[in-house]
Amino acid sequence: MEMPRAQPLYRQTKAALMRRMVDGRWRAGDMLPAEPALAAEFGVSQGTVRRALDELAQINLVVRRQGKGTFVAEHTRERALFHFFHLVGDDGKRALPGSRMLSMKAGAATREESRRLKLAAGTRVVRLHRLRMLDGRAAIVERIVLPASLYDGFERLDRASLPNELYKLYQERWGVTVARAAEKLKSALAGPEDAAHLGLRSGAPVLEIDRIAYALDGNPCEWRVSRCDTSAHHYVSEVV
Amino acid sequence: MEMPRAQPLYRQTKAALMRRMVDGRWRAGDMLPAEPALAAEFGVSQGTVRRALDELAQINLVVRRQGKGTFVAEHTRERALFHFFHLVGDDGKRALPGSRMLSMKAGAATREESRRLKLAAGTRVVRLHRLRMLDGRAAIVERIVLPASLYDGFERLDRASLPNELYKLYQERWGVTVARAAEKLKSALAGPEDAAHLGLRSGAPVLEIDRIAYALDGNPCEWRVSRCDTSAHHYVSEVV
DNA sequence: ACTCATATGTCTTATATATGACTTTGTAAC
DNA sequence: GTTACAAAGTCATATATAAGACATATGAGT
Missing domain, CATH: 1.10.10.10 (Winged helix-like DNA-binding domain superfamily/Winged helix DNA-binding domain)
Structure with a gap:
């Protein structure tokens, strides 16, 4: 036996x-x-x-x-675009997004941040705030939270020089490969701040994408909330 | 050679x-x-x-x-729920939706309908309008368009007796199996009619899911637009 | 009736072998 | 030099074989 x-x-x-x-x-x-x-x-x-x-x-x-x-596997632009970026123009064409970093700050994780990233309370995190362009127009406001321990020295990087494709940066600089991600989508109304960034009136509808990215070892390595203007774009999902 | x-x-x-x-x-x-x-x-x-x-x-x-x-494969409730229904309660629990049919009408396809369903202009279609419940509360307004030729006699069915799981009905009654679907998501504002059905104020944000379902042979067999109240639920998407 | 062991049929795992297709590299011919 | 060809290395396809795992039917024994 x-x-x-x-x-x-x-x-x-x-x-x-x-x-x-x-x-x-x-x-x-x-x-x-x-x-x-x-x-x-x-x-x-x-x-x-x-x-x-x-x-x-x-x-x-x-x-x-x-x-x-x-x-x-490497995080190439193509992979990022096809696997991890689901916003597509209403005409069906994928526009690869540009981006402008608005701010970068470090601090202790809030209760919510430590819950979502599975960190001990108060662990240090880096917070990014950036604006992304589609076809040259502001279309997405992103708030990104990273566990500082995973990305040593991130806070000391020049925020203006951060690349468009963050996943590639994580992989090349810190060996952190994003293996998969879980997204939650909601419809929301643009607040005054988001509306200003996106060139919308306050109260316009935005698509909120809440994504936890997981590294190869299965642990969360990024929390990202994107608010998207979907007046000329939409989120695509293939169901099998 | x-x-x-x-x-x-x-x-x-x-x-x-x-x-x-x-x-x-x-x-x-x-x-x-x-x-x-x-x-x-x-x-x-x-x-x-x-x-x-x-x-x-x-x-x-x-x-x-x-x-x-x-x-x-059969369209069971589980399959419908796990593969084709992506709305989940914010607590993570999947609530299986109930439904109430509001109207059923047949007519000639509009230009948009024939484009989306790849039908010749003016082909006969059946239009359904229904309200779906999550946890007992109205949460989704659905507009469904079917090519009448695929579902012979659909118009003569008693609309009050239509089941919750339409895909199972398509399969059992007409041998039409939904093999895959393509969804497009947008954020929108509830119009007066949708708002009334959903118990929202007009101008509240709703998630609009536009889905084309494809049969085994690769042809479209249903066009469905769902407007969802995402105040207590969200759409989930797994990215690999 | 009920239980249990056995047999049968199914998919699942694992190995071995051979051939084809694609890519790169080395070498000979020009 | 450049080209053409051959060789070697790689993954891809296809076959054959055997043993394991799971589900169900059968029949003996109680």
Whole structure:
């Protein structure tokens, strides 16, 4: 009699592969060893490794390219746009957003911030406030909260030089890869401040997107609330 | 020299299997033949059939149950709720909606309706107007447009007896299975009529969900616009 | 009737092997 | 130099085989 394995072999292999990405042994953009090499190393068949890699490719943690190899996924502009940015022009065209940083401050996490980011109360956080443009017009006001411990030295960066694609920055500078995100959407009315930034009248309808981003290790690594003017754009969602 | 096949064998097999569901040879809930039987019939290996079935399972067209068999997916309440209904209470609990039909009319499709449903201009459509409840309170106003040709005799149904889960009705009565849907979300202000139905003041913010549902054959089979009161609920979206 | 063991049929996991397709690199020919 | 071709390395496809896990039916024994 043998205890039933908790997980099939290919899932154990998948978890082992993932651990190497989490602990930084393989970093974004790195090429993984070839399938037969991985199979030999883990003591399983190539088919088992393939199945593990296929599942990792499915959740966009690796990219497989026939003839070239398997690579740890990077946050490119395309990936950010297609996977993490769901606002699209009403004509169907995706406009990639520009952005202007309004403010950056650090401080102790509020009760709400520590709840959403799963931090101990009072942990230090960095708060960003920025305006994003679509087709040259102000369309989104974003408030971003980051656990300061994850992004060492963030507060000392020049806020004017922060890039448009923050996820890429997190990954390149601190090895924090956003693996997935959970979004909650509501309809709200623009307050005076948001309305001014967006060039709307106070009381205009805005779409509020509340997003928690999760790192490879499963922990929250960003809380972002975006208020969007949806008069010329809309949020798209594919349901299968 | 051989012409490269347009599609690998497992995709051809997948398409062949899908055709049998589209043409009604296999209907919702039916059990498919076992893998070795399918492999023999199509003249491919069991592994190839497995891969085709796995992809069908991935897009929720079949359900695989170890030890029992592979079944054509049905629109159960759970499936409708988890896959096609994205409004969740702010406390995280999913409330399954009740509904009250307000009106049902048939007529010639407007230009917009025929564009969205890909119908010839002037084709006959059925229009439904209903109110949906969450936790006993009016929360959603829905306007639904159906191509009359797909749902023969729909207009003659008793509108008071229409079920809550329309997708199940489409499937059971007309063999129309909703395979996927594309949603567009916007923030809007409640007009006087919607506000009255929802118990809101006019000018309150509502979330507008514009959904085209596609049948197995890839053609649109329903256009639905839902206006939702998101003061106590929100729309959830998982990003991978 | 009820229980239990067994048999059967199903999907699931795991391995091995062979072939094809794609990419890069090295090398020979020009 | 440049081109053309061959070779090697990679993932992708397809097959075959075996054993495990799960569900249900069957029948013996009580």
